[in-house]
Amino acid sequence: MTTSNATPLRDTYRHGDLRQALLAAGLELARAGGPAAVVLRESTRQVGVSPNAAYRHFSDRNALLTAVSDAALGLAADSMVREVEAVASTEDPAADARRRLRAVGLGYLRFAREEPGLFRTAFSVPDDLARSGDASKAGVAGLTPLQVLSASLDELESTGVLPPERRQGAELLAWSAVHGLGMLVIDGPLRGLTEEMIDGATQRLLDMVERGI
Amino acid sequence: MTTSNATPLRDTYRHGDLRQALLAAGLELARAGGPAAVVLRESTRQVGVSPNAAYRHFSDRNALLTAVSDAALGLAADSMVREVEAVASTEDPAADARRRLRAVGLGYLRFAREEPGLFRTAFSVPDDLARSGDASKAGVAGLTPLQVLSASLDELESTGVLPPERRQGAELLAWSAVHGLGMLVIDGPLRGLTEEMIDGATQRLLDMVERGI
């Protein structure tokens, strides 16, 4: 039984769970400095292991970055789920569904604003639809951001708010709007806006989505 | 009179217009590989100059990247302007204004799809509203992307399509939606969609903006 030592100095030759430790270190680097900051050697340094040890668990720096990016997506999903769960159900399922869709967007944008480094990292690795449901990108609830959004849109359809002919591809519209705002706010031209302005913009954007979806 | 030599081998000690040459080289690198590909040493190599010569014109690699990013924004503006100018005026100014706003979005998205490397580079450098009108970010028409969009929204308002109380901050909504789609399409989860699907998504997105702005 290896006494798990938090300090960089290990007493055992084997680390125990190096992969996980490197991922955690990479995640912290990403949190602080975005994708460019997740540097392989620094991760190993923080874990207290030689640089090349990383190659036993990640083929590449890029593989590490991808793992960090996936983890960040999971955290984004968590933020969305938290916001959705904060919406109390009433006896008006249609209004609830609307509120929950807004909550999905709010959770996404909250994550972008509270964790810009992770947000940028989450979208720094090329992805595609086929892999967007991959479990490695899921949060604690087991859902990826896309799945959280899709579930919300399903509810919107089943409560009759969203006509079936508009359901298909609706993710795309909602996601684009919210993602764009997130990007523009954290390092695009919309940076430096006050909290109030961003909040206002967020509400207007969600109005637009609700009306235009 | 220096015979301008296109080959890396110069015969004069001075280059003539090194800053511009480095910028052009950087732009090509960005075109091919995005922001990460604009590496200082490679730019100097292509120009046929020693690595440190770059420091006479750019304080930093980041300064070079910023210049490249600004140039890319200018090209984006050009793409938008081209699309707008392709819209012929009719005797229905309101309908024209609508079509031109769509054209602005189309030009933006066309640029994202045709020049993904430049598009990513354009938004890889933190910016803010105060600097979004900077002339260094303007295209040949002298307008920055934000200014092209604003002009289009002004027209929409003056033709009565957009109620004045909705004019303020409308840039933000339109830009967010279109920017988000661009990002998601070139390396987000929406990558790998067919041309038709992207075209369809683009139209639906522009519908949403038009309705929800």
Added chain:
DNA sequence: TCGGTGATGTGTACACTGTGAACAAGATCA
């Protein structure tokens, strides 16, 4: 119990990057 073996971490090495400091070449101007 013990030696073999495969997995995991280490050491050495190399190419490449950004960048500082001293130096060189040549334009410019008194």
Added chain:
DNA sequence: TGATCTTGTTCACAGTGTACACATCACCGA
């Protein structure tokens, strides 16, 4: 013409990703 300022070069160094050979050790079958 000679001093000076600008622009490019050379040398140097730290930091990065990564290949390759080696060391250590957990585990497993004899």
